[in-house]
Amino acid sequence: MTSDVVATSDLTSLYQEHQVGLIRMAVLLVGDEATAEDVVQDVFLRMQDKPPRLDDEKKLLAYVRAAVLNGCRMTLRRRKRMWQRTEPHQPPVWSAESAAILSEDRREVMRALSRLPRRQREALVLRFYLELSDDEVSQAMGIRPGTVRSTMTRALAALAREMGEEVGT
Amino acid sequence: MSIEDRLRDALQATANTVDDQTHRPLPERRPRPSMLRLRLVPLGAVAGVLIILVSFLTAQRLWDDPAERLQRTPVMPKFIFASTVDGGDTPNDSSYSLEVRESATGRLVDRYKAPKGFEFGGVAALSDNRTFYVTSELKSQKPCRTTIQRVRVSDAGKIIGMEPIAGGPVAGVGSGNGGLAVTPNDTKLAYAVQDCSAERRDEASAERTRIAVVDLVTNTQREWHDSGQGDGANQLSWAADGGHLFFVRRVEHKDSISEDTEELRRIKSSVPGGAQLAGNSKLIQTVKSPSIYVSALARPDGLSVFTSTMELQLGVGSEEPGSVPDPSRDSQGPVELLELSAQDGRVLRQIRLASASRLEIAAFKSDASGLYLLTSGGIVDLHKGGPARPLKGLDGVVDMDW
CATH class of the missing domain: 1.10.10.10 (Winged helix-like DNA-binding domain superfamily/Winged helix DNA-binding domain)
Incomplete structure (x- = not known):
């Protein structure tokens, strides 16, 4: 089975269609909208720098969800240390x-x-x-x-x- | 309501706090910095630090006292100072000069031609490499006199001053090559002269050779004499602290030239004036005719002496008094410098100067660091050995130093 690099146009379409849903999912995990937006934007930036290789383009949404989930985990890990010293910018x-x-x-x-x-x-x-x-x-x-x-x-x-x-x- | 429904409701309500009308454009791709740019930043930083460091060190060297700099940094002195003779058809046609040359290239930087009738002889330089002494004689002067001139050189290598040292001319003729030595710190000057009176040379008790030490700080002078068979002193060199003067004493046999000897000696600078050279100096080594010392040079610490000898092949009738040695017959082949203990003459080290001629290492001098030798065949790195790095313009050199 061969895998193809995801085109930028596919990423743009996916972002336009699912950005709100992804941000909402991230809000439920990280707790605030600003951080959730950052997580989602960072995922799309990374995918533009290094587009994923997928054998089926229908798996792109699942891939992005997994990436956002992972971004939330990393954010929470960083926040755990950061909030010991500073207040969160949004409750x-x-x-x-x-x-x-x-x-x-x-x-x-x-x-x-x-x-x-x-x-x-x-x-x-x-x-x-x-x-x-x-x-x-x-x-x-x-x-x-x-x-x-x-x-x-x-x-x-x-x-x-x-x-x-x-x-x- | 079940807990699953309550959970669904809470999740949905929370998610809906995110406004779906807010415009959130797709973030633009950040231009990735090229690898070159990524590397240029640290490389530039390193280069900047190095430039600052080198500038600082260079500035520090420029501000340092030159004498201290040479003592601390084992680099070759910049200039070579030489007395030279340009041979004419007869001795009276010869013209003498002082030359300043770059030690790195041999390039002539400045030349001072002696007035007609004057000769330049021994040369001895200070460790600042900007001042040197030279002996000068007026050939027509009766009785013969030797004047010691102090010569100053600019940083560009130009001769900017020449004046006789205090005390005026001294009686006698200089020993030429190796007949003048000065301590690196410019406190003591030693010179060897021979009596030029024909009458006195025939007397057994005549003091034919003298070594004088001038205290350059107090401008006082004392002399040591050599009477009897002593027939000249040369190859003068100081230990850097001025505690001992090393020299080669030639001893002439009354009846046969083949019995002549040369003695490598050292004398304490504290020996009072008027003392006899032979009785108040320590014998380090003796070579017998037909061998002679080509060079003898104390190391700066005064604990050892570099020497080289060569064997003269005496000409026809060599057993006859007055026969002339032929140095050219033994002038080729590998040369060995021996480092001898100043205490007992033991050989401490041998340095072979491959493919050098024996005559090429005549007139050698050390730099202030003791790491380089200046020979008539070129410059020798004492750590690496030979061959000597040739220098242009050394033909006709009477004596030189750096």
């Missing part, structure tokens, strides 16, 4: 300072989500926001489908515990 959507954006109930869910381990948080966002299948989540996260299912189960149970509820209630 996370789950914080008390962002009360004007979300209702209390939604903020409680997002606050509980933010306290979950990184892998569980990513699995829940990909499944319940993007409505991806196990295979698609596994591709985006770079883990096996079986691991996706067990991660999802543990993530929901952990989220319920964080919110003081039982799963299925």
Whole structure:
């Protein structure tokens, strides 16, 4: 099977069509819009410098999602160290300072989500926001489908515990 | 509402806070800096630091005292100072000159022609490489007199001043090649002269040779004498601290030239004036006729002496007094410089100067660092050995130094 370099025009089209969805996905993981925009823009800049080689152009969106997910991980890793010394330039959507954006109930869910381990948080966002299948989540996260299912189960149970509820209630 | 639904709702609401009408253009591709540019920056920085460093060191060298600079940096002196003779059809036609040449190329930088009837002889330079002394004689003067001139040279190598040292002319004729030596710090000057009185030469007790030491700081002078069989002193050289003077004493046998000897000696500079040379100096080595010292030169530390000898093949009737040696017959072949211990004459080192002629290393002088030798055949790097690097314009040199 041969792989082709993704053309710039394909990247432009994908960006125009999916930029908002990608930024929204990134917001759910990093917590603020400015950082999410930075992550997505950085992904597209890197892809222009070094276009990916894909055997099927339909996989481009999955590739970009995986890249954005990875960008969010790196941002959170850097932020962990940075926020020890400085204040974030925009409060996370789950914080008390962002009360004007979300209702209390939604903020409680997002606050509980933010306290979950990184892998569980990513699995829940990909499944319940993007409505991806196990295979698609596994591709985006770079883990096996079986691991996706067990991660999802543990993530929901952990989220319920964080919110003081039982799963299925 | 189940937890999954609550989660979906919260995620959707949070995601919707991102305005889908906001214009966010595709970020433009950043022009990638070329590898050349990436490398130019560090290379430029390194080059800049090097330029600053070299400029600093150069400026520091220029500001330093030249004498200190030469002592610290083992580089060859810039100029060579030579007394030369341009032979005419008869001795009276010969004309003498002082020359300044570049040591790197041998290029003539300046020349001073002696007035008619004057001769230049021994040359001795200071370690600043801008000042030297030279002996001069007026041939017609009776009784014979030798004047020692102090010559100053500009940084460009031009002779800018010449004046006799205090004390005026001295009686006698200079020993020519190697008959003048000065300490590197310009505090002591030594010269060897021979009596020019024909009458006195026939007397067994006549003091035919004298070595004088001039204290250049106090302008005082004292002399050591050589009477008896002593028949001349030359190859004078100082230890750098002025503590010892090294010289070669020629001893003439009364009846046969083949019994003549040459003695390499050293004398403490503190020996009082009027003392006899032979009795107050230490004998380092003796060579017997037909061998002679071509060169003898103390190293700056005064602990050892470089020497070279050659064997004269005496001409027909050599057993007869007054026969003439023929140096040219032994003038070719590899030359060996021997470094002798000044204490006991032990050979410390041998330096072979391949393909050099024995006569070519006559009149050698060391630079202030003791790393280079100036010979009539060229310049010798004492670390690398021979052959000597030839220099132009050394024909007709009487004596030279740098």
